[in-house]
Amino acid sequence: MGITRTPTSLTQSSATRGGIGESTLRPDGTLKVTGEFAYSSDLWHEDMLWGYTLRSTVAHAAIVSIDTGEALATPGVYAVLTYDDLPTEVKHYGLEIRDTPVLAHGKVRHHGEPVALVAADHPETARRAAAKIRVEYEPLPVITDEASATAPDAVLVHEGRDDHHIGHVPHPNIVHRQPVVRGDAAAAAARADVVVSGEYVFGMQDQAFLGPESGLAVPAEDGGVDLYVATQWLHSDLGQIAPVLGLPERKVRMTLSGVGGAFGGREDLSMQIHGCLLALRTGKPVKIVYNRFESFFGHVHRHPARLWYEHGATRDGRLTHVRCRIVLDGGAYASSSPAVVGNAASLSIGPYVVDDVDVEALALYTNNPPCGAMRGFGAVQACFAYEAQMDRVAAELGMDPVEFRQINAMEQGAVMPTGQTVDSPAPVAELLRRVKSRPLPPERQWETTEGADVRALPGGLSNTTHGEGVVRGVGYAVGIKNVGFSEGFDDYSTARVRMQAINGEAVATVHTAMAEVGQGGVTVHAQIARSELGVTQVTIQPADTQVGSAGSTSASRQTYMTGGAVKNTCEAVRAKVLDLGRRKFGTYHPAWATAELLLEDGKVVTDGGEVLAGIAEVLDDEVVDLELEFRHRPTQAFDLRTGQGNGHVQYSFAAHRAVVEVDTELGLVKVVELACAQDVGKALNPLSVVGQIQGGTTQGLGVAVMEEIVVDPVTALVRNPSFTDYLIPTILDTPTIPVDVLELADAQAPYGLRGVGEAPTLSSTPAVLAAIRQATGLALNRTPVRPEHLTGP
Amino acid sequence: MEFLRPASWQEALAAKAEHPTALPIAGGTDVMVEINFDHRRPDHLLDLNRIGELEEWETGTDTVRLGASVPYARIMSGLRAELPGLALASHTVASPQIRNRGGVGGNLGTASPAGDAHPALLAGGGAVEAESVRGSRLIPIDDFYTGVKRNALAPDELIRAVHLKKATGPQQFSKVGTRNAMVIAVCAFGIALHPDTRTVRTGIGSAAPTPIRAGTAEEFLTAALDEGGLWDSRKPVPPAVAGQFAALVAGAANPIDDVRGTAAYRRHALGVMARRTLGWTWEQYRAEG
Structure with missing residues (x-):
């Protein structure tokens, strides 16, 4: 039907074999590195239109009038929509509070708010037509703090x-x-x-994800719509989209497209409803892709x-x-x-x-x-502040900052300020000990026999120092992050697992709605299926809404929750396969009835290692196919006056030591090393775990020394919506990141694992700040640190 | 938008004469960004990529005639001895991919005060070879930058090359950005010692409406080196002289507060870079003696 869908199924067999605990390689890794992976911005449909969003140029204003006449009259334009064109009584959406209008109504509340939509046969035509929409604003007082x-x-x-x-x-x-x-x-x-x-x-x-917001909405013959989109939680999107379109959820079929990073920025809707509205209005497929400028207005920060x-x-x-x-x-x-x-x-x-x-x-x-x-x-914000405080108290007491933290560090059995007991390992003092005991990188590491290597110095290639003014600093920080959804939320995931014999080999198919945003769920799910089902070949189906919700790829929860769901369904599938075996072969061997049975290497084996049958033999023509939900233990809401309550599922801990060189005269910083120690409970894929920790560490470094959206304090306009002026770390800004992984099991969690993705983002920032404070002697109560903060007025 | 693809330099000049508002494009590292974001919508794009001579340079006795489209990557690798300041500046331009496409002609055509080549061109000294169907002329680099993103080119002129004085002494280039690579300048500074004329030239980027020289600072330092007999003695520059030079460089700037940095920081940083780069060039001069 002339459509480029992204991505396709990922079948993992010999090249990527490996069960849990092995560093299996990503099935989409080579495609991504070679540029062949199809992201949502690569979606294409013959005869498709291009959507474009007109956004507010002011932060707070009443909309006096909107004139779309000239835009509609532009050749090549198929539709122009404003709030008045919304088809049902439901005109707002939102993750928790439905306070966000699909298109601005009566007033705009921030710079870049969507005001009108255009669909045209060419993206330029759509953009130029949007520029012809005349919106008259009447300024309102701007609330900024x-x-x-x-x-x-x-x-x-x-x-x-x-x-x-x-x-x-x-x-x-x-x-x-x-x-x-x-x-x-x-x-x-x-x-x-x-x-x-x-x-x-x-x-x-x-979040500065590299793949901008994009998707393709295709109107269907049944009056519904098929939506291909890069998102973090398909079912949450669905619940917000369908009511606005006036469609039952079953008529809005969503498929995850290739996601180029998320980091939280795709939890809220971007183009989803807009694309569907334009597709249903025009009867044609509509693609919307934000450019980098628009992306800075297209997601929350x-x-x-x-x-x-x-x-x-x-x-x-x-x-x-x-x-x-x-x-x-x-x-x-x-x-x-x-x-x-x-x-x-x-x-x-x-x-x-x-x-x-x-x-x-x-x-x-x-x-x-x-x-x-x-x-x-x-x-993250709290960790930046309390870790700065911990250093200051230690200094006030004349104590070593690490020792002071260790004296006060929580451990298993500690009680949180919310009254919740931390009932699994909390090796806070040990994590600090590990980062502190590492040897420090050599002093004056920029010196070579041919002079200074500027790449190892603050300023890097810009050649601002050959060692002049450079002072080293070392800083420590540790943080605590919750894993999974908290405060009484009914947090669950769903996995469908099918097992069958193909050409005499037992194979498994895993279908979930988990958004793969780069975290590696597609790798881990296949590892779990291999470990639980004893198969080699596992096919991970594209995530869509034809299977139950997986919850969001956020809160460090997906390996715990959807990994747990895959494990849970695999166990049920395994039980069915063994039942099948007992029925077929039970009479031939007493072990079918008496022994603990496992699925290993394509065979049914006893716990003593005796082979009873091939799994393919057991299955024959039967297909075992189950879809089950999985929940973590329930949590409680926090009391609104006292904050007491068992609000969180699990806690995750990481510690960092930052070593920086600061050019104290120019205020430029080179982070030399950012060592991390983290407890992950169980590393299902050690390579992925290290990758997550290094990525989180780098994102924390970014907000320590460069990353900031600058909003004008008077007009509330965004001043740097571009990668020219919103800087994220390059590889030359990224230090060596040695990682020390602890595996202290949480008895409540699947395989004992602990969510990994977020904790390193917490402590990285305050560790870098602490190191810069040590190098400069400055108080530095603000992040990110800019050069002028280090050089004085 | 019409896309003009002249096969030769003469055809390009004819096209520019016929369409004076045509926007020349070579590497496209500035122009394509502007077009992609709809900041600019020229009636005509004049593609110079078929004109091979723009990507060549000729080395004469005293000067290098650098084709407008010679990419930064080749300046870094091939002209480090002749144009050390420009080679250093080239290395700070964006990423390897951009350095493989972009060239000095584009920096001059755009004439942004943040262009990385400008301080090195001003410090090294030279002239822009502008040509039209009416003929060719050399515009001294000191007269080239006329305003914010404006230059001395006539509407029908194209940049053929830059004529740059071959280095007769050490040159340095420094740029402050808030990232260690791939960063636009908060401010930048270039310095070139000219032992042949016993002068010092400088260039300041991103700290005034146009790239500028720090004239008073140059005159002060040239006089101080002369009076101290330092060109001959090759003795260290007294700290007080270096400090005064740095202060005069900082004072020459006319920076603004913007999202990339404050005016006060830019002035301060220029002073630091002036002092350090003077130190590096003078040490090298002494070592070569």
């Missing part, structure tokens, strides 16, 4: 809120507020020998934050109490702000034992760009 948001006479970003947070927030421009109160912080403060307080600022980081902390400690280095206040800027729409608040509040103290705690975290509605999920999800 806590002061302007919560002023008594503040303009409300959203009027008439009826979401379930409005009852407990102190102001309608606050999305959600979560206190956590435990013990008596005021009384404990009186016992402190030293008290350190500080204010910290965390800049707005972008990491919440920028202001954080106030007070730590107290006794002379012998024990924390007495912590008080903190975390203000997250959620921007114009809620996205996942409530859950980010819950994380920031519950993880605000870090991986330390503190009995007396008084915490407040909240997220604002402002006219800044909407912020939501990004790797680390609320725990």
